[in-house]
Amino acid sequence: MDLAHVPQEGQQDRDPATAGWRRVSVAVDAPQHSGLTGPLDYLGPQDLSPGTLVQVGLGRRDTLGIVWDDPPTPESPDDALPEDQLRPVGAALDALPPLSAAWRRLLDFAAAYYQRSVGELALAVLPPQLRDLDDTQLRARLKKLDKAEAAAQQDPVTVAPERPALTGQQAAAFAAVQALAAEPTPPPALLWGLTGSGKTEIYLRAAEEALAQGRQVLVLVPEINLTPQLEARFAARFAGHTIVSLHSGLTPAQRLRHWLSAHLGRAQLVLGTRLAVFASLPRLGLVVVDEEHDPSYKQQDGARYSARDLAVYRGHLEKVPVLLGSATPSLETWQHALAGRYRRIDLTERIGGGELPKVRLFDMNRLERKKGVTTALSVPLLDALRKRLERGEQSLVFLNRRGYAPVLHCDQCNWKSDCPHCSAHQVFHREDRTLRCHHCGVSQRVPRACPSCGNPDIAPLGRGTERLEEQLAEALPGARIARIDADTTRLKGSLEAQLSAVHDGDVDVLVGTQMVAKGHDFRRITLVAAVNPDGALFSNDFRAPERLFSLLMQVGGRAGRDAAQAARSELWVQTWYPEHALYQSLQRHDYEAFASSQLSERVSAGLPPFAHLALVRAEGRTVEAAKEFLEAAQAQAMELPLAMGLLLYPPVPMAVARVANVERYQMLIEAGHRGQLQRFLREWLPSLHTLKRRHKGLLRWAVDIDPLVI
């Protein structure tokens, strides 16, 4: 890289080329825990506008930076470097229009809220390839994009797309969305719609309106690979429009191309996963967040942002409507709607009058218990599956645990297949005869006999999808059984292949993990069975019931999408606790009752959405290192006046305390108000960087704002 100028050993740069240059601030990829927070100061030409990408020297390396907003000029803060110590910026990527002020404000907010440096976040959400291109190469890419654009406009689509007539309820919902868009500062809207109630059609109509006004539309989906049909529906409706996708599954070149297309304002529709919330969209007119309750919207490493929450902020920032769609909204969103901060729009009827599947709670206590033997497959469930087979209908058996059995066990010496590096069991995978740790990934061959006492009779305990598939094959001879989970879909394209086998009717019984619950539309399935869902009822994870309810509603929604079959569609729940309030609400398809009981529990327990949480995690070589660091951090926190009124819980080991020989501890902080928590963290976290240096075995620490799991 050719930096314009490299200063000689701290001397002031006297090159005439930089004469008249001024202080500019540049966001660079310097992680917050380096101690550097905001953008750094450089010297740049007068006409360098904010949002421009520039090459800059940082330490001993050259890196890409983004010119940020003007630094506080005259009596700058005391910690600002004097101008003669600033390095000059290098070449600018002038070919690219600068990133807008709205985009920069979104990043400022996200970085501050999730406690990261702006530069780190901003550079992380730009297409990685942008970093490898110079201005000339970029110009070439843009020219290519122009050509492709021109070619596409050669054959304009003239066929008017078919639009289904709206039902009365849909028409009312759409009118509500239109009213929203007409407001000067539209509030976010919760589109609360059952599976099959036609939410997507509302998205399409709303998008159509925005497009008609020359605006761009951003549609977020939880996992793009699980929702190709949404992309297909948008493509079918908006033939002739430019639609691009943005997600991590794209090749670097595709990702750059799609991003550029959005940034230049050419892509009218941008469909993507959580990272797409940061897409640069100069004419944004509408944001849709489909399945807004989905945990995938929360980034789980690095900057742990919630794309759904940022979408709401972005809508507010750009005065643009945000549609949050879900059949089972997150309790946060639901509470916002109850409080009137979000507009609620209801879709409570299924299109075509289709009925919701009948929920049958099968009481496992009624089974005669054969000594010690429990089976996942009760006789009545097998009968129900056989009935489907006879009628030529499909069934889905849902079990959220992959592998053959979660642990191997020796009866004689009590040996268990524990992972040598983690505090977790190694899962028995029969297919390839391995024991695998789902946390650190180590894999080994299954021992022939107990490694501890030599007993040849080591037995699998519990059951996963592999074993369920095997048991179904035994119980239903002749049935065509398929299994879809992370193990059977590892290869590219295999998920699609398996899904189309199901669609083509080549499968009678489908076994699957939650992977099959999301989005896929299996029209011929008339029975969905959850064989072992009780675990979530008594989990330590306060959001487990919420996830279970949503998952069962969603998995049940797989059944009976075909109106003709809806009447005899069933969701079968095998449970030891049929009287549990969650199942009772589920049986009535009563999300409202479920939400209200959960919300009252959350109020009394002081949990979100009635409290705001942050989690500080520490990873160390030893338990002591991790624990003592957090204890010291807490002691420092107690000194701060801002800690008043906050709840700081003592450090505790994480649920899986050791992963790959790293000990993990965490500490919860609870506040009544977001602002209070934010102010405290801003004061407290910087001191942890220095604290880390004094704790030897500490590997790293991180903070998670609004954690999903505590």
Add this chain to the structure above:
DNA sequence: AGCACGCCGACT
């Protein structure tokens, strides 16, 4: 996080 510098063991 990179990417240096810096001071102690097994090789050409």
Add this chain to the structure above:
DNA sequence: GTCGGCGTGCTC
């Protein structure tokens, strides 16, 4: 004698 182990420290 050096190549390289990763501990420590800095980046406008």
